[in-house]
Amino acid sequence: MKILIAYHSDTGNTEKVAIAMKEGLDEEGQDVTLQHTKDCDPSSLKSYDLILLGTRIVGGSPGKSAQNLIRKVTELPPKIAFFYTHGQNRPYPKVFKRLEKKLEQNNTKVIGTFECIGANTEWPVEQQVQMAPPEKREQARKYIESIKGRPNEEDLQKAKDFAKSLLK
Numbered sequence: 001m002k003i004l005i006a007y008h009s010d011t012g013n014t015e016k017v018a019i020a021m022k023e024g025l026d027e028e029g030q031d032v033t034l035q036h037t038k039d040c041d042p043s044s045l046k047s048y049d050l051i052l053l054g055t056r057i058v059g060g061s062p063g064k065s066a067q068n069l070i071r072k073v074t075e076l077p078p079k080i081a082f083f084y085t086h087g088q089n090r091p092y093p094k095v096f097k098r099l100e101k102k103l104e105q106n107n108t109k110v111i112g113t114f115e116c117i118g119a120n121t122e123w124p125v126e127q128q129v130q131m132a133p134p135e136k137r138e139q140a141r142k143y144i145e146s147i148k149g150r151p152n153e154e155d156l157q158k159a160k161d162f163a164k165s166l167l168k
């Protein structure tokens with residue numbers, strides 16, 4: 001299968017996940033292209049059999065170049081899967097909602113979604129702690145410490161397994 005893994009990543013977390021997914025698909029002998037969404041030509045997406053579209057979460061939304069791609073693309077392949085990394089301890093099930101209509105129009109099936117925690121390495125820990133209300137700062141500090149280094153090896157193995165599972 002001709003597969004595109006397109007991802008928006010600024011500090012490398014989502015990119016690590018995308019690379020792990022490519023490794024998994026390479027092991028299965030697939031023809032895989034890995035591209036940052038800022039380098040994706042929206043008109044090229046249709047030429048793949050399957051797209052894995054990924055992003056970091058910024059203010060509850062996809063990264064800018066992923067948003068641009070979602071806005072500009074008109075034609076999609078028969079199958080798509082989503083993935084995203086996020087710092088908060090909750091999923092964002094509606095993050096690709098803006099693609100919904102286009103999925104319907106193209107008869108594109110969503111065959112899976114993968115999400116995992118990605119530590120925020122862009123802001124100093126203290127700044128992140130201070131964003132929580134005073135009574136929740138200790139809890140916030142513990143949480144931030146607990147997700148240091150993620151995505152970790154276990155997350156990346158899960159990403160790889162997820163990508164392979166899409167072929168079944």
Ligand SMILES: Cc1cc2nc3c(=O)[nH]c(=O)nc-3n(C[C@H](O)[C@H](O)[C@H](O)COP(=O)(O)O)c2cc1C
Pocket residue numbers: 008009010011012013014015055056057058059060061085086087088089117118119120121122123
């Ligand atoms: C400016 C900014 C905004 C963020 N907004 C959110 C958010 O709304 N929800 C969330 O769970 N994580 C948020 N994060 C954390 C990132 O989604 C997370 O660290 C992600 O793994 C970064 O991916 P990247 O390394 O691929 O860029 C934010 C981080 C930054 C720096």
